[in-house]
Structures are given as structure tokens and as C-alpha cells.
Amino acid sequence: MFAYYFKLGIRSLRRNPALTALMVITLAVGVAASVSTMTILHMMSNDPIPQKSSRLFVPLIDPATLEDYTAGEKPGDIQITYTDAMNILKSGLGVRRTALYGVAGSVEPPRKEIPPFTMGGLAPTRDFFAMFDVPFAYGQAWTEADEARGADVVVLSRPMAEKLYGDVNPVGKRLNLMGFPYTVVGVTEKWKMLPRVYLLQGGSPYATGEEFFIPLASAVRHETQHNGGMSCSQNIGPGFAARLASECTWVTAWIEAASAGDRSEIQSWLDNYANEQRKLGRLKRNAPNRLYDVPGWMEYTGVVGKDAKLQTWLAFGFLALCLVNTVGLLLAKFSVRASEIGVRRALGASRAEIFRQFLIETVVVGLVGGVLGLLLAFGALQLISLSGKAMANLARMDWEMLSLTFIISVGAAILAGLLPTWRACQVTPAIQLKSQ
């Protein structure tokens, strides 16, 4: 009977086309509004590395002074000091460790027709690539030896490699970067983490991916300025060496554990380490040492803004308003079908059959509303993506959201159809048949 009722549902769309169109449009507008805002929220709160997000940890150690300190308060920054980052790298914790900071610098393209320009990148240790599953198109990450001696080697992103060298493998080529001759050792395949959890300082977490990577040791050796915020609770002396030795926070560290269960071991190392640093007089506060996995880190840093959540709630409020309208329209549509219901009841349809028939009709309306809603949502996302690169990265609909659109649309139609369908079942056939 489902196919029969579905066919009747499609036929019913043509009956009273103005009312049907109004219903479909109402539903579609509500669906489009909720789906487009939900797409943004979905992309914002997306787990960028689900295969290992529960075993990638970022530590926070509070190096600030005791001044104005309230026990248990959050550290003022989401980065750590260079000293702590280096000690974590040496700790042997987990299976991989990295420390990184954002850099930006000018590049002199080997193709003379391209003028020098500035590009943004990252200065991590080599484990970063394996830790965040960065794919390579050519070459590979720099070697341990390169890392140890702070060699001037660079990994380029594919778009940057193509911009600088065209469609050839540039591994082994020289590149004048930030005034120093670097050797290209690798080119990453198209890779963009959304949100960019590994470094939430310096730009939007949804901004375009890195254009180049140089070893942390090389960046430090060349005293490359960091591209992002820095938090200091006391004055520091001049020069890059003073910054390295300071209690200012400007580096992010990551630890990859073999399993999520290793978290307590890492936490206890952190606690022991912080106690030791306190005894040495370096750390002043008796602040809790924080350790976050990727979802926890996104939550702590508030990657998904309150505004985005509010917008989604508002959009769903609008959908509810559209549903109320759809209920009214469906009531009108079904009320003129009372005589048909009477006839069907007389010919042997039970109330349950009438309920099924009319509910399937609302599902058909929901599906059509879903298709139109999807088109409107695509349009809305296109408009949103015009507002900036970061938004363009977010305003993309994936299969998950595509399916969700239809689930929302059909679910909304069913919800809206429940009362009118129930009312349709209550039609007294005898009265309708006589009143014909």
C-alpha cells in the first residue's frame, strides 16, 4: 500500500496547486534557513581528525605570576612557553610529540614573472606531519638529522608549489624564503584541517591551510617572528633569546598517545613536571595542569562561537514558525478532502489506513519541500561564502548535511502533518457521504 499511497501523494500535489505550492515554499524556506545555519555549525564543530582525536593531546601549563591569581582560574592563554614546549618534546611522552608556532615571511619566486610576496606557514617539528596525517604529493617531511641541525628545508603546500614552480616536482629546488636559501624537501597534497585545531592562534580557525612548513629549529635559529598572539605576565628583555627564555606563552605543543587510555599517564607526567618546575622556582602558581584531547580542546577554546549556536537556535525557531503555518495549510488542504475520506472509509479503509495515506501525502510534500529547501540552502551558502575565505571554507554542504536536509524536511512535514492527519481520520463518513 505504501507505493499506492505514495502515488496518491504525488497526484495530490497537483490538486489545489496554489495551496500545495504555498506549503512547499513555507517548508522549504524553513528547511533552508535551518540547514544553512546548521551546515555552518556542523563545519565549525567538525572533528577534523576523527581517527585519532581522542589520543591527540594538547597540554596547558600556567606560567603566570601570582599577581591577581584566584585558585583554579583558567590560564590567560591557550599556548605554553618555549621552555615547557621543549621539555615536552624531550619527555618521551606518547608515540609522537610536536611543538609549533605560526610564521609568515616573504618569498622570492624562482619564476621572475612573479613578484615577491608574503606567505603564511607553520614552524613545527617533523612529527607534526605524521601526527596530523598530512599527505604528501612529492617528497616527504624533513629528516631527523635536518631537524637536529635546524636545516633550512621547507615543505610547500601543493597550491604554493604550483604557483612557484608550475606543474613539476620541486623537491630539491632552492627557494629564497625570509631572506634565507631553503631547500624544498616535500610538497603536501591538498590538505586543510577544519577547524585548524593544531594552532588556534593567529587567524581564524577556519582560514585557508598552511602555505609552507619549516623546522621549528630553523625558525628559531633565524629568529623568525611568530605570527599570532603572545601572552606575558611580566616584562621580558629585548631580543629573540630573551623571548625563548621568558615565561611568555607563544608556542603550542601536541602529544600523540598510543591510545586514549594513556591520558592519565601524560597527565601525571605533566603534574610531576609542573611540581618540579615550581620547586625550581620557575612556575609560581599552583594552577591545575590542563590536558585536552581534540574535542575537549575545541570545547575549551570555544572554536564554535556562541553566536553560531544562537543563530542555529533562531533558525530552528523560524522552522517551527514555518511548521505552524504548514499545519494550517495542511488542515485547509485535508478539510476539503473530507468527502473523499468518507468514500474511502465506506469502501473499506480503516482509520489507520486513512492515517497512513495522509501521512504519506505529507511525506511527499516534505520531500518536495526538502528538494526546494536544499536548492535554497545551496543558494544561501553561496551568499554566505562570499563574505570571506574563512566562511567559504565553512559554507560547504557534505553528504551528512545533505541527508540531514531531507530528514529535517520529511520530519518537519510529518510533525506538521500529525494534527491534520489525525483530524482527517476523525471524519464521520456517513455525514460526508450524505452531504455530497
Added chain:
Amino acid sequence: MLRMTNLSKVYRTHMIETHALRGFEIDVKEGEFVTVTGPSGSGKTSFLNIAGLLEEFTSGEYILDGVNVKGLDDNQRSRLRNEKLGFIFQGFNLIPDLNLFDNVDVPLRYRGFNAAERKKRIEEALSKVGLASRMKHYPAELSGGQQQRVAIARALAGSPKLLLADEPTGNLDTAMARGVMELLEEINAAGTTILMVTHDPELAVRTTRNVHIIDGQVSDLVRKGPTLVDTKSSVNA
């Protein structure tokens, strides 16, 4: 085929109680063609609606083809209605956006017949009423008489034991009414029991029996001639 014993139907509102049927008794045997007459408001339609399981009765007993219908739930009543009864209404009650084939198909769908069986029955029923060539037409493309023939085909397609007709010729001109009446007589001659409400005394005299209802009770029994099967049946009022 149909027996009602001491049956009553009371409509209640906050203020008023209306007794549509009281102490109503009737026994219709298989193969009879019974007309039900009476003035407006006498209870004819209430009787027909209860007979057709479209309304519940207040008290008494109703046996339809050996089944006591009291206490049956909506699903059971609907199934019984679908399997044993056929309806013909004064206003035809065809579904306007379904063609003739699909209109006749409606009760067969609820019966759960497969596609081949439904097609065979629809073609047979429409042939019987002389409209086999117009299967793809819509009701609005037919005359009133033709629409009533489609309604008869729809009622017959499921091979019901009892055909309930509520003033089937009421909306037709004399010639069309005659045609429809002749068709009903043919159907009755083929063995289907028919219970027909009418205001037309000329039609009433053409059937096996005429039951007259006044104030919700059978007031008169007029036997016009032998039924097509055993005529030992009686109507007790």
C-alpha cells in the same frame, strides 16, 4: 443476510436526545431486493448507515452475514465493510481526480488483491455496467447516469454479498434512473442482495419487498412478490 433485533440509535447533544431508531427489527434474506421508504427524518439513512457499518448503534443486536457486529473495532468493521458490502450513493461519490479504473480500484486495494486480480475485476465490473471502453476517463467527463454506473461497478468489483443503495436514482433524470434501476435488477437477478432507500414509489413497487419506516420504526411491510431465493424471510416490526 442482515438481521437487526430491537435496535436503537440515539443521537445526543448537550441539550437534546434524538431517537433516530427505536426497537427497530428487520431480517433480510440472501437474494432479496428490499426497498426502504419513509418520510424525511424517519430514520432511513440512520438505518442504512448502521447497516453499512458507517455508524454505531446505541443498543440491540445486528447480525451481518452471520457476524455479530457489536463490539467490533474499527479495523474489523472496515474489513467487514470491504468484504461484504457495496455502497451506491445518491451523489455517486466518485473521487474526481481518479480515472474510472482507479475509482473502481479503491475498494480492491483495501482488500489486498494483487495487481492482476484487481485488473481482472475492474475490467469485469466496468464491462458489466457498459463502460469498459472509458476506463481512462475521469468522472467529470461522464454524464450523471454514467457516473452512477461507475459507482455501481465500484460497488460490485469486490463481489459484495449485500449492496446498500441510498437513493441511487435521486440525482438522475427519468431515462437514466430507469437504466440504473434495470442494472440493479440485473445485479439482484445474478444473486446479490440489495437494500435500497428511495423516495420514489414507482421504484419501490418493482422490488421484492418494501419496508416503510416512520419515527425510527418499521411501520409497514409490503410484500410485492417472491424473492429470487427462498422467500420465507420476514420483516418483523
